[in-house]
């Protein structure tokens with residue numbers, strides 16, 4: 173594989189494994205079982221029904237997901253879920269839903285929920301510049317909230333919850349877009365989990381939604397068909413023309429996770445090793461690299477940091493680019509540097525980046 177693909181630290185769409193890319197490349201010309209390009213196979217074919225069924229089965233197997241959950245493949249990204257969730261669970265309600273405001277993406281989710289019904293922000297990290305996450309003693313959940321919404325991994329700031337939040341008697345709704353299938357997850361503790369594909373599990377264009385059956389019992393009946401989870405459940409994710417290509421790539425990723433990696437416990441070990449490499453480089457740099465997130469809340473997926481000033485950061489990014497690393501510039505809302513270590517990024521790539529950082533620091537501090 174070319175070096176740029178290998179050293180792609182992009183925050184999203186993110187790097188995908190080489191062995192999967194090779195299969196994708198072949199499928200553009202010909203899916204072996206069908207003899208046609210994946211871009212020209214009908215979503216009404218038996219082949220595609222089998223793709224959806226196998227993918228659903230693989231996700232159930234990877235997560236140990238119980239039978240009372242539906243597995244859906246939707247369009248509109250995580251952003252559409254920011255709206256679909258409150259349309260389904262908050263319209264016409266007088267009791268507010270609980271939301272956490274822990275960074276850039278939860279701010280977007282919150283704004284969309286407020287269009288649909290009452291919302292209570294139970295914790296906000298905004299005044300602190302989103303550098304840490306709340307502890308249990310800072311969270312007073314409402315026992316009568318229609319649901320609790322939070323984001324497991326704040327992709328922009330590099331903050332990740334390393335525990336499950338909420339109360340067992342209030343439905344948990346969680347945006348796992350940037351850490352889905354990166355580690356084992358007690359999915360049965362959530363009523364709804366959503367994650368678009370383009371961070372850890374595929375290309376943009378498809379969003380996975382896992383929803384517990386009883387959550388939809390009292391949903392409004394006058395929603396547009398496309399925005400009603402029940403339409404997609406009834407149609408087995410083929411309510412209209414789905415993103416066949418994106419769904420096929422996600423299937424290949426789940427096969428890779430099961431057959432080549434060996435499951436999510438193994439994937440989590442690899443992801444942990446990559447993050448440990450990066451964080452020990454930050455921690456042992458005598459303040460040359462300054463981690464953005466508080467140590468206890470640092471993300472295993474997005475390592476965010478600053479250098480002494482914006483000039484040094486610019487030089488770091490330019491030299492990194494020249495050395496073959498891509499996607500390291502921080503999000504446009506925060507600046508700085510962000511190294512994203514999604515499933516597809518190899519341990520060897522993380523080692524190479526750490527080597528580069530070590531060299532850069534020595535040159536600057538000599």
Ligand SMILES: *Cc1c(COP(=O)(O)O)cnc(C)c1O
Nearest residue numbers: 249250251277327347349350368
């Ligand atoms: C990238 C990201 C989003 C935005 O997703 P879209 O698919 O572009 O709508 C939402 N939430 C999280 C946690 C993200 O990382």
